[in-house]
Amino acid sequence: MSNSVTLIALRLFVRVATSGSFAEAARHFGLPASSVSRRIAGLEKALGQRLLYRHTRAVRLTEVGEGYLQQVREVLENLDMASEQVSGAASHPQGLLRVNAPVAFGRLHVAPLLASFQARYPDIEVELTLTDAFVDPVQEGADVVIRIGALEDSSLVARELATQRFVACAAPGYLATYGEPQSPDELPAHNCLVYKGTRGLQPWYFRAASNTPFRVVKVRGNLRSNNAESLVEASLQGQGIVLFPTWLLQQYLKAGRLLPVLDDWEAAGEPTLQGIHAIYPENRLRSSKVSAFLEHLDQSRITH
The missing domain is CATH 1.10.10.10 (Winged helix-like DNA-binding domain superfamily/Winged helix DNA-binding domain)
Incomplete structure (x- = not known):
C-alpha cells in the first residue's frame, strides 16, 4: 500500500x-x-x-x-x-455491528432485542437499518441481513430463524356482520385487504393438508397497500380480512382483536413455505460480534 x-x-x-x-x-x-x-x-x-x-x-x-x-x-x-x-475482542465482542431488516419485522422483532443485546455486550455499537428493499450484504457492507422469503444468494451463509407461518384473520366485528368463511372458495365474497408490493398484488394460497400443493385463491377488496401495517390497522377497524405472517399479527391474535379464520386450511403468501433467515458473508462468521448477535437471536426466539 x-x-x-x-x-x-x-x-x-x-x-x-x-x-x-x-x-x-x-x-x-x-x-x-x-x-x-x-x-x-x-x-x-x-x-x-x-x-x-x-x-x-x-x-x-x-x-x-x-x-x-x-x-x-x-x-x-x-x-x-x-x-x-x-485486541482480545474475540473473547470480548466489540466494534460496530451493521444489521439490516425489513421495516415491520425489524420494528417488531429486532429493535426490541437490541437493548438486552447491548446491555450484555456494552462495547458493541449497532447500526440498524430498516428497509423493505432487497439488500445485498456484500454491496451494502452489512454484517447481518434479516431476509424473509426465498433465498437466492448462493455465495452467502444463511441461518434459518423460523419458518414463516401465515394466517387469515379479521376483527370480531367484521365476522359478526359478514359471517366467517367456511372455505377459501368463499373469500371472493368477502372484503379482502391485499398487500401490493413491488411484485404486484400478493396472492393468497391455501391447502387442506400438508402433503398437497397450495392453490391460489383470487381475492379482492376495497383497500390495497404496500404497507402491511396499514392493512392490519384497517382490519382491526373491522374493514375486512387480511392474510399475513403470524409474526406481524401475533399481538392482535393473542389479545382477541383479530380472530383467525379457515383454521382447517394452511395459508401462505407464496406457493411454497418460506423461512426467515439471517444471512451474512461467510467471512463475517469469524467476527465475534456477529457470532454474539446470531446467538442472541437464537436465544431470544424472535418469532412466534
Missing part, C-alpha cells in the same frame, strides 16, 4: 461509495466535508485513477471504482477481524 494511500482515506472511500454522499461520510467519521473530499481526491491522485463521478445531487462509482470498492472492502474487513483477534 502506498504511503499516500491511508487507511482513513480507504474507509472514507468505502463510506462515500456505499452511501452516495460525501456529507454522510463526513457525519459518520466526524470530519468536515471538505476534509473527506480532499482525502478521496488524494486517494485518486495516488492511484492515478478516477474512482467517483461527482454530481450536484449524487455520487456514483466509476467502473474502476466499482472494482476497487470490492477489493478495498474485503481488505478492510480482514484487517478489522485481524485487529479484533489481536
Whole structure:
C-alpha cells in the first residue's frame, strides 16, 4: 500500500461509495466535508485513477471504482477481524455491528432485542437499518441481513430463524356482520385487504393438508397497500380480512382483536413455505460480534 494511500482515506472511500454522499461520510467519521473530499481526491491522485463521478445531487462509482470498492472492502474487513483477534475482542465482542431488516419485522422483532443485546455486550455499537428493499450484504457492507422469503444468494451463509407461518384473520366485528368463511372458495365474497408490493398484488394460497400443493385463491377488496401495517390497522377497524405472517399479527391474535379464520386450511403468501433467515458473508462468521448477535437471536426466539 502506498504511503499516500491511508487507511482513513480507504474507509472514507468505502463510506462515500456505499452511501452516495460525501456529507454522510463526513457525519459518520466526524470530519468536515471538505476534509473527506480532499482525502478521496488524494486517494485518486495516488492511484492515478478516477474512482467517483461527482454530481450536484449524487455520487456514483466509476467502473474502476466499482472494482476497487470490492477489493478495498474485503481488505478492510480482514484487517478489522485481524485487529479484533489481536485486541482480545474475540473473547470480548466489540466494534460496530451493521444489521439490516425489513421495516415491520425489524420494528417488531429486532429493535426490541437490541437493548438486552447491548446491555450484555456494552462495547458493541449497532447500526440498524430498516428497509423493505432487497439488500445485498456484500454491496451494502452489512454484517447481518434479516431476509424473509426465498433465498437466492448462493455465495452467502444463511441461518434459518423460523419458518414463516401465515394466517387469515379479521376483527370480531367484521365476522359478526359478514359471517366467517367456511372455505377459501368463499373469500371472493368477502372484503379482502391485499398487500401490493413491488411484485404486484400478493396472492393468497391455501391447502387442506400438508402433503398437497397450495392453490391460489383470487381475492379482492376495497383497500390495497404496500404497507402491511396499514392493512392490519384497517382490519382491526373491522374493514375486512387480511392474510399475513403470524409474526406481524401475533399481538392482535393473542389479545382477541383479530380472530383467525379457515383454521382447517394452511395459508401462505407464496406457493411454497418460506423461512426467515439471517444471512451474512461467510467471512463475517469469524467476527465475534456477529457470532454474539446470531446467538442472541437464537436465544431470544424472535418469532412466534
